[in-house]
Amino acid sequence: MARRLALGVLASGEGTTLDALAEQAAGGHVPARIALVLSDRPYAPVLEKARRRGLATAVLPLKGTPPEKWSAQATRILSDAGVELVVLAGFLSILPPSFTTAWEGRAINIHPSLLPRYGGKGLYGDRVHAAVLAAGDTETGATIHLVTDEVDGGPVLVQQRVLVEPTDTPESLRLRVQAAERVALYSVIARFATGEWPLPYRPPSGGPHSRRSGTDSVFGPSA
Numbered sequence: 098m099a100r101r102l103a104l105g106v107l108a109s110g111e112g113t114t115l116d117a118l119a120e121q122a123a124g125g126h127v128p129a130r131i132a133l134v135l136s137d138r139p140y141a142p143v144l145e146k147a148r149r150r151g152l153a154t155a156v157l158p159l160k161g162t163p164p165e166k167w168s169a170q171a172t173r174i175l176s177d178a179g180v181e182l183v184v185l186a187g188f189l190s191i192l193p194p195s196f197t198t199a200w201e202g203r204a205i206n207i208h209p210s211l212l213p214r215y216g217g218k219g220l221y222g223d224r225v226h227a228a229v230l231a232a233g234d235t236e237t238g239a240t241i242h243l244v245t246d247e248v249d250g251g252p253v254l255v256q257q258r259v260l261v262e263p264t265d266t267p268e269s270l271r272l273r274v275q276a277a278e279r280v281a282l283y284s285v286i287a288r289f290a291t292g293e294w295p296l297p298y299r300p301p302s303g304g305p306h307s308r309r310s311g312t313d314s315v316f317g318p319s320a
């Protein structure tokens with residue numbers, strides 16, 4: 098079994114991703130441990146989910162904090178916890194460039210679409226799924242990409258396709274896309290943990306990490 102990679106999970110919302118990841122890690126199915134859960138929102142349900150699992154938590158509101166100060170504080174807290182890889186799991190604020198630079202090659206984001214489609218400022222969560230349905234797309238999916246200072250614009254590591262059904266709602270689509278996100282996320286974490294992708298990771302340009310690369314399975318409607 099690969100060594101357990103120390104993860105710092107940044108999250109703002111419900112925390113279903115954190116919960117699923119913690120479960121997989123605790124069961125030894127993902128070679129990682131969650132060293133810290135950091136939220137920008139003091140009342141985010143993800144914090145309660147983390148505490149219930151006995152995970153270390155921290156709250157650092159971005160609103161009202163000078164970006165440089167936030168980056169320095171967040172970096173110190175994550176480093177003190179021994180974090181090797183930062184995972185944005187529903188982190189809904191835009192990170193200061195000083196933070197994305199400090200963690201370049203060591204931070205990944207989970208996005209609920211096949212980037213570059215439906216990415217960027219204001220496109221997150223069910224807004225993405227509603228936009229996919231409004232456009233009449235027949236497929237969507239999940240992307241794991243490296244975090245850069247361009248919102249949803251960093252190099253793609255893995256994508257998973259999901260078929261859109263005529264009866265889909267944003268909620269039904271969200272459930273299947275999240276299932277795809279998790280498969281993609283665990284495969285990426287395993288590659289970092291084994292050293293297949295050394296940290297900090299700098300993917301070769303025009304190489305295997307161009308758009309639509311990596312694991313790419315199709316998720317149909319749930320049985």
Ligand code: GAR
Nearest residue numbers: 110111112113114186187209221222
């Ligand atoms: C993620 O599953 C992802 O689909 C979306 O937020 C969800 C977090 O839910 N992320 C984004 O839209 C990022 N732009 P959770 O709080 O229940 O884990």
